[in-house]
Amino acid sequence: MLNFSVSEENYIKAIFRLQHGDNTVTTNELSAELRAKPASITDMMKKLRTKKLVHYEAYKGFRLTAEGRKAGLMIIRRHRLWEFFLSEKLKFTWDEVHELAEELEHVSSKKLIDKLDEFLGFPRYDPHGDPIPDANGKIEASRQVALTALPLNKSATVCHVSDQSSSMLELLGHKKIAIGTRVELKKQFDFDGSMDVRVGRQQTVNISKQLAQNIYVKYDG
Amino acid sequence: MLNFSVSEENYIKAIFRLQHGDNTVTTNELSAELRAKPASITDMMKKLRTKKLVHYEAYKGFRLTAEGRKAGLMIIRRHRLWEFFLSEKLKFTWDEVHELAEELEHVSSKKLIDKLDEFLGFPRYDPHGDPIPDANGKIEASRQVALTALPLNKSATVCHVSDQSSSMLELLGHKKIAIGTRVELKKQFDFDGSMDVRVGRQQTVNISKQLAQNIYVKYDG
DNA sequence: ATAAATATTTAGGTTTACCTAAATTAAATT
DNA sequence: AATTTAATTTAGGTAAACCTAAATATTTAT
Known part of the structure; x- marks a missing residue:
């Protein structure tokens, strides 16, 4: 099991x-x-x-299945705790921690992970801002939504892109959107589902429905 | 390579x-x-x-080969640093750390291990008293010898047992010998190779040749 | 509704690290 | 020295996790 x-x-x-x-x-x-x-x-x-x-x-x-989900949560718990450890204690930068955690996460002793959690002071978020499941697999409901579901004029921060293809990343780069970028939905067009989005403080860009569906944001505050 | x-x-x-x-x-x-x-x-x-x-x-x-030895030293370095971490930072007892370190040691990023070493304050010995190789694979020549090779009346400390079977551990427990116990060879019997050994300050026990061959000690001082 | 394109599965093969059983070599005993 | 015993290697097989190429479903476009 x-x-x-x-x-x-x-x-x-x-x-x-x-x-x-x-x-x-x-x-x-x-x-x-x-x-x-x-x-x-x-x-x-x-x-x-x-x-x-x-x-x-x-x-x-x-x-x-329910059991698969539970297993997944435990793996994610291990991954994020190791990321926190690597960043907080060993001073790795946030872009280095992921691949190391990919390896460490497979050491599956529950006692090890629970003691690591305690040693780290029961952190709630990993260095990328993602919530860390607790010892029972309970995880904070993330306020993460697709850009298409964002209400008008509500400020949010890009936290995830679900497609990592180079064509998608090229497009994001062109529109100056990256993880951590502040965005705000200004207008939505019924005809094709495209939208005008303010990116950062200065500019507003138009984003296709297809692109918006792959961008996930978290409400600020 | x-x-x-x-x-x-x-x-x-x-x-x-x-x-x-x-x-x-x-x-x-x-x-x-x-x-x-x-x-x-x-x-x-x-x-x-x-x-x-x-x-x-x-x-x-x-x-x-020379190359194999170098690889071995790096694996032992990883193993012993993780053991130190588990014992010192996560408060595992010395008999729990070994098998966890067996898994962690295979995460082979050199940068990870060097940063872990630094975080731990460059420890010289693992929780069992074995020396930790440095980042270049240099390891303290251990003054470790089998109990059978100890000169008479020279005080030494038990630092390693090469057989970990439960029958051996039972016998060691019975004779009140553990890692860290101070011992001194008092008399050796040619007939069967057994020996009288002072254990700690008070008592002297008789140890069979077979047992003595599996107990390693380090000269004090 | 069919044809073309795309997605998925099946069938059969590879590598790693094990295994058992049989053959071979080395060591111990008489 | 010959024989028995023990250690080691060879031969051939298995399971996990991949792969390629071919077959089959499904989706999309005409």
Whole structure:
């Protein structure tokens, strides 16, 4: 019930991340996320299904079961606690901590993690501002929403982009949008779903519906 | 040159430990140490030979090459630094740290380990009293000898037991010997190799040759 | 509604690190 | 020295987690 291989953990974590609520995750999405071929994804999905960690029917995408979600939360807890440790105690910069935490997170002793949590003073957020699940897997409901769901004139901060393709990053760079950028929705056009968004203090740019759906923000304050 | 699988690292570490100087290590010794069948040891030795990490000729045992020794020192450095961290910062007891460090040691980022070393204040010994190699792989020549090699009436401290079986630990407990116990050889009997040893300040106990061979001590001072 | 394009799965192969059983070599005993 | 015993290696097999190429579903476009 509680012991998974490194690979299994990476799959669970990736599905957790891509699910973003109740969405079903596709083979190709996971394939891109994990840089593994689609055929490998199918293999692993069958395995995780027999372990009752995902709901999966051929051709219909997959979602974590309650148990899979719980496992995912524990992996994320480990990951974020190590990130906090690396940044706070070992003075790594925030862009260095992720890949080291990717390795440390697979040491799965519960006692180790709970003691690490205590040593760190029970931190609530990792260095990227993401909330850290507690020892029971409880995690602060993130006030994170897609840019498309942001109310007019409410200031928010970009905290996540769900597509990491280079074409998407190029477009974001061009519009001067990055993680941490302050944004505010100024106008929404019914015809094509595009929107005018104030970026930073000076400029306002137009963003397509497709792009907005992939940008996640957190309300300020 | 510098990246090994978890299995390879475990083999290198085990050979390093068993070599204890220049002795050549046998297939069966490694098999016992790693709880793998002799055939598996032969497989891996061939692999490590092609990677130039061990000297190995069929039926003749093996020794680490200079490069293998260097790799071994780095693994031991990681292991002992994590042990120190677990004991000193997370307050694990000395008998809990070993198996956790077995997992953490395989995260091989040099920068991580050097920063951890700095964070811990460049400790010289792990919680079991074994010296920690520095960032260049330099390690304090341990003045560690088997109890059988201790001269008469020279005070020393138990720093290592090479067999960790529960039957051995039971016997040690019974004789009130643990890591850190002060001992002094009082008399040696040629007939069976047994010896009288003063343990601590009050009592003297008789120890069999077999037991003495598995107890390592460090001269005091 | 069909055809073309795309997504997913199946079938069969590879590598790593194990295993068992059998063969071979070395060491110990008579 | 010959034989028995023990250690080691070889041969061939397995499971995990990947892969490629081909087959099959599904979606999209005409």
